[in-house]
Amino acid sequence: MCGIAGCRLSRPLTPDDLAVLRTLRDSLSHRGPDDQGEWYDSEKGIYLGHRRLSIIDLDQRSAQPMTRDHLRIVYNGETYNYKEIRESLGNRFHFTTEGDTEVVLRAWQNDGAKTLERFDGMFALALYDEETQELVLATDAFGEKPLFYYQTNEGVFFASEAGALIKTFNLSFTPDESEIADFLFLGYIRPPQTGFRGLMNMTPASLARIKADGKMQVSRWWRPAPPIQNDSARAHPFTEEERNRLRDILCRSLALRLRADVPIGLFLSGGVDSSLLAALASRELGIALQTYTVSFPDGMDESRYAAHIAQHLGLPHRTISSAESGLWQDSPRALLDFYGIPNDNMTVLAVEQMCKTAKPFLTVALSGIGGDELFYGYNKYATLYKRRHLYRHAAVAHSVLRKLSSVHQKFYMAAEMLKGTPSRQYLRLKNGPAMSDMESLSAGMPEIFDHASCDLVHQVRLFDLTSSMPQSYIPATDRGSMRAAVEVRAPFLCRELYDFSSSLGLSRLMAFGCKSLPRDLLRRYLPPHCLTPGKQGFTFPAGRYLTQPELITPVVPFWDGHEVDALWAKRAEPDYQTLALRLAILSELSRERRAA
Structure with a gap:
């Protein structure tokens, strides 16, 4: 885990350019406090800068930027299966390090961009080929590692965080109507837009090629398969073979993500996902991880469940009270300081606090993020699945319920839920009664679904996987943890696991309750009293900030x-x-x- 920065300009670099680029690089020092490095070719207008957080192969030989033959790279993240990839390369190359960066570089040299499909990991990289004079920017499949770029008349600047580019180049917030609507209804702005002119946010699985003439071509190297709808037949319970397959895939993913040359812990929320990781690490892999959780005295709090789980598994555990942090007192300023661009996810405050507390004892932590998206874990999925027949015939149902509105308020509320396009139906569910006020404020509403032929629950799950998770949930974890120089790894964000979960079909994943398959597997390791009764969430209570006296009206x-x-x-x-x-x-x- 590191911070990367650099540029590709259409003119030579000047000494003033180098000073600005070093400022840009060093504004990411919290992401990489262990070392710094740079490489540049002034004549060709290329600069690669790096801030290092040492995780694998702590030796200076793995410092970046790294050069092998005509290729140079700066790289943020981890490719967990680097040992297997290195072995597959055979004797083609002479390796001089024990880390993953050299493997990524050699694999690219061997196979080009198609090698990205082999990586099981989280990464954002910039790679320069001196032979072709092409600069490549690339991001991982699920968007775990961020990468932003700023386009000017003279070329492209890039960095791991939007805030670094905004501050270095003094960018102003100049959103258009669609960007304002995105933030109003979603709590973030969908990429590539950011609300700052010229500043772009790279989507998951993106590949950007910047040629010697400055032209940029952006493509996707992977897309999750469209949702499969197979609820025509009666759902049957999961088999022991399927539970074993889930166990085996998760154990493989977990084992890969335990590769590090520094101490590792686990963020234990008390929910199914992180509890299953703790159980598999302890019972199947024989590793007793130090666990941490955050309590929310004035919000949804799973900390007592987390403590029970850790005790049952015999794991050392610590609970951190979110009340100990004072950042929430000016939440808007704090959120902009973390994200740089509009994002309303306050969980970043708790993540930073938890990571700062844990930092003396670890450098890497495991998280259950991704389990809700892969296995339909959110309560909204249960609601949409239960009402799927109404949503399939929303126009007719809305018309009937509107006619009954005068009989009882509940008919009016139900009609409102079914009104409009699938996008509006989901946004009404997401935003609740405030939806009508948002519609009154906004000149338009985001149309967010591409798979209109699927049931709404499928569309929402795919949207969460490709938009809400990489633009809201993951950034909260990444920015909060990296502010404390802690790397967070997500064993559920594994393409093999995604393919497996998608093959099961909606009816089987939902008919027996949210996350029924992971919950079934977890029962092998934990007694019923340790399990949370339902999804409670890991949400920092916004009311703590909003109910302060004498807040200034926006x-x-x-x-x-x-x-x-x-x-x-x-x-x-x-x-x-x-x-x-x-x-x-x-x-x-x-x-x-x-x-x-």
Whole structure:
């Protein structure tokens, strides 16, 4: 895990350029406090900068940028199956390190871009070929490692975090209507846009090629298979063979992600996913990981379940109270400091606190992120599956329920849930009663689904996997953990596991309850009293910030001030806290733009 930065310009680099680029690189020092490096070719306008967090092969021989023959690379992340890839390369190359960076470089030299399909890992890389004078930027399959680039008339600058580019080049927040709508309804802006002109966010599994003439071509090297809908037949329970297959895939993924030359721990939420990882590591792999969890005294709190699980498995455990952090007192400013671009996920505050507490004891931590997306774990999936027949005939059902609205309020609410396109139906479920106010504020609403022929639950799951997870959930983990120089690995984010879960079909994954297959497997290792009764979530309570006395009313220049005032007055109501936080973030961004 590291920080990378650099550029490809259409003119030679000047001494002033090098000073700016070193500032850009060193603004990522929290991601890589152990070492720094650079390589550049002034005449060709190329610069590669690196900040290192040493995880595998701690020796200086694995420092970056790394050069082999005509290829040079800066690389952030881990390719967990690097030993297997190295072995497959046979005697073609002479290796001088024991880490994964050299393997990535040699594998690219051997197979080109198609080698990305062999990587089981999380990464963002920049690779320069001196023979072709091509610069390549690439990201991992699930978007675990971030990469942003800033396009100017003179070329492209890139960095691991948006905030580094925004601060270095003094960029201003100038969103268009679609970007504002994205943030209002989703809590983030869908890539590649960011709300900052010229600043782009690379999507998962992206491959960008920048030629010597400055032309950029962006493509995808992998896409998750479209959802399979197979609920025509009656679902049958999972077999022992299927439970064993899940165990075997997860154990392989877990074993690969335990490869490190530094101490490793586990973030244990008390939910099914992280509990299953703890159980498999302990019972199947014989590894007793130190576990950590965060408690939310004023929110949804799974810490007591986590403590019970750790005790049952005989694992050392520590609970950290989120009340100990003071960053939430100015949440909009803190969130922008972490993300750089609009993002309302406050979990980043708890992740940073947990990682700072754990840092004296570990450098790598495992997380259960991804399990909800692969195995339909969120409560909304259960709701959509239960009502799938209504959603299939939404127009007719909406018309009937509207006619019954005068009989009882519940018919009006049900009609509202079924109104409009599948995108609106999902956004109404996501945002609750505040949806109508969002529609009143916004000039438009995001249309977010590509697979209109599938049931809504399928569309939502695929959207979460390809958008919500890499743009909201993963950034909260990455930015929070890297602020403390801790690398977080996700064993559920494995393409073999994704393919397996997708092959099972919706009816079997949902008919017996959310995450029924992982829950079935977990019962082999934990008694019922250790398991949480249902999905509670790992969400930092926004109300802690919003209910503070004497908060200043947001000023959002895009909308009428009286309407914003009226919505802000509702900020203590749980149904309006998400919208209120988004208004506060937009206000802070607008304030920064006015100050600039």
